[in-house]
Amino acid sequence: MTSTEIIKKLFIAFSKKDEEEFYRLGEELIALEKRKKHNVVAKELKEALFSYSNSSNQNVSKRFKPNLPIPRDNDSGFPLLEIQEFYLDFDDLILSENNKYVLTQLIREIKVSEVLAVYNLKPKNKLLFSGEPGTGKTFTAQVISSVLQLPLVYIRFDAIISSYLGETATNLRKVFDFIKNGRWVVLFDEVDIIGKNRNDEHESGEIKRVVNNFLQMIDQFQGDSLIISATNHPHILDPAIWRRFDEVINFELPDEINRRELFIKYLKVMKREKEINIDGWSKKTNGFSPSDIKGMCKEAMVHAIVNGNDIITTADLEYSFSRYKERMSVRKQGE
Numbered sequence: 001m002t003s004t005e006i007i008k009k010l011f012i013a014f015s016k017k018d019e020e021e022f023y024r025l026g027e028e029l030i031a032l033e034k035r036k037k038h039n040v041v042a043k044e045l046k047e048a049l050f051s052y053s054n055s056s057n058q059n060v061s062k063r064f065k066p067n068l069p070i071p072r073d074n075d076s077g078f079p080l081l082e083i084q085e086f087y088l089d090f091d092d093l094i095l096s097e098n099n100k101y102v103l104t105q106l107i108r109e110i111k112v113s114e115v116l117a118v119y120n121l122k123p124k125n126k127l128l129f130s131g132e133p134g135t136g137k138t139f140t141a142q143v144i145s146s147v148l149q150l151p152l153v154y155i156r157f158d159a160i161i162s163s164y165l166g167e168t169a170t171n172l173r174k175v176f177d178f179i180k181n182g183r184w185v186v187l188f189d190e191v192d193i194i195g196k197n198r199n200d201e202h203e204s205g206e207i208k209r210v211v212n213n214f215l216q217m218i219d220q221f222q223g224d225s226l227i228i229s230a231t232n233h234p235h236i237l238d239p240a241i242w243r244r245f246d247e248v249i250n251f252e253l254p255d256e257i258n259r260r261e262l263f264i265k266y267l268k269v270m271k272r273e274k275e276i277n278i279d280g281w282s283k284k285t286n287g288f289s290p291s292d293i294k295g296m297c298k299e300a301m302v303h304a305i306v307n308g309n310d311i312i313t314t315a316d317l318e319y320s321f322s323r324y325k326e327r328m329s330v331r332k333q334g335e
């Protein structure tokens with residue numbers, strides 16, 4: 001089919017409210033653009049086709065609708081997890097060569113899991129991501145879920161910690177019962193609760209129990225899903241904990257080369273003045289996380305637009321850099 005034919009059919013599917021056909025044709029159009037090597041167009045179409053599900057998590061996963069209801073905390077009624085879908089590429093991630101290699105390898109293992117099974121081998125499926133805020137732990141889990149085309153089950157650890165302490169174990173059980181019924185990338189995000197409240201003896205006793213409970217369930221978990229836990233408190237990395245995971249990945253702050261790639265990636269959205277010295281900015285931003293650089297670029301773009309320009313200048317970057325410097329000094333004081 002030519003793209004005109006597909007678009008014609010898309011219109012018909014829309015008028016008929018035939019959602020399934022609509023998505024099928026949408027994907028066909030994307031595949032056609034890919035075959036024509038129009039990769040940017042294909043990516044944009046893909047994002048547009050699924051943007052609704054991305055922006056409103058309530059409506060996510062029409063295509064991955066779970067058979068089971070989302071487990072909730074008995075006491076508060078809050079959902080214990082969310083099912084999310086992302087449409088990202090591995091190239092969206094800017095990581096050290098080492099981490100990139102390890103992650104590529106992991107993804108490959110999972111993709112060939114059926115072949116591994118012939119040899120009675122299994123891919124790694126329990127990962128721990130550790131590292132400073134804004135270095136891409138959550139983002140990497142989103143990218144992996146996109147690349148593997150598996151929905152992301154997103155679990156905030158604090159949702160599990162119920163106000164009734166007795167419920168915590170029940171909540172954990174509910175979550176694990178839920179995830180064993182599907183194939184997903186499961187992210188236990190911000191398990192930092194383990195690192196917090198260390199001074200409070202009563203609390204820390206309780207938290208220790210929760211952590212042990214969690215680790216036991218991780219230990220016992222068998223299935224095709226990939227489980228990722230993320231924390232920005234590396235001191236949880238005592239041997240008892242990391243033993244449970246097949247792989248521990250440490251997310252470091254980007255070096256100058258990676259910072260350069262980040263500037264290029266996050267400034268790409270808008271035209272920039274030729275004089276902008278990307279190398280200079282990469283040098284100056286030692287200590288910035290990828291998320292800081294992304295924020296700095298966005299702030300520079302906003303600054304340009306607010307001042308009536310459609311091109312980013314050095315002055316815009318200088319402004320956003322000074323804002324970020326200040327932000328970082330406040331952050332340091334808080335540590």
Ligand SMILES: Nc1ncnc2c1ncn2[C@@H]1O[C@H](COP(=O)(O)OP(=O)(O)OP(=O)(O)O)[C@@H](O)[C@H]1O
Binds near residue numbers: 095132133232294
């Ligand atoms: N390595 C990276 N490459 C490209 N973009 C990144 C990277 N890390 C972070 N970003 C950008 O910054 C945003 C925030 O990063 P993210 O939430 O993944 O950090 P985190 O490590 O999970 O931090 P926290 O410890 O605070 O949870 C991401 O959504 C992404 O847009």
Ligand SMILES: [Mg+2]
Binds near residue numbers: 138139230
């Ligand atoms: Mg995170």
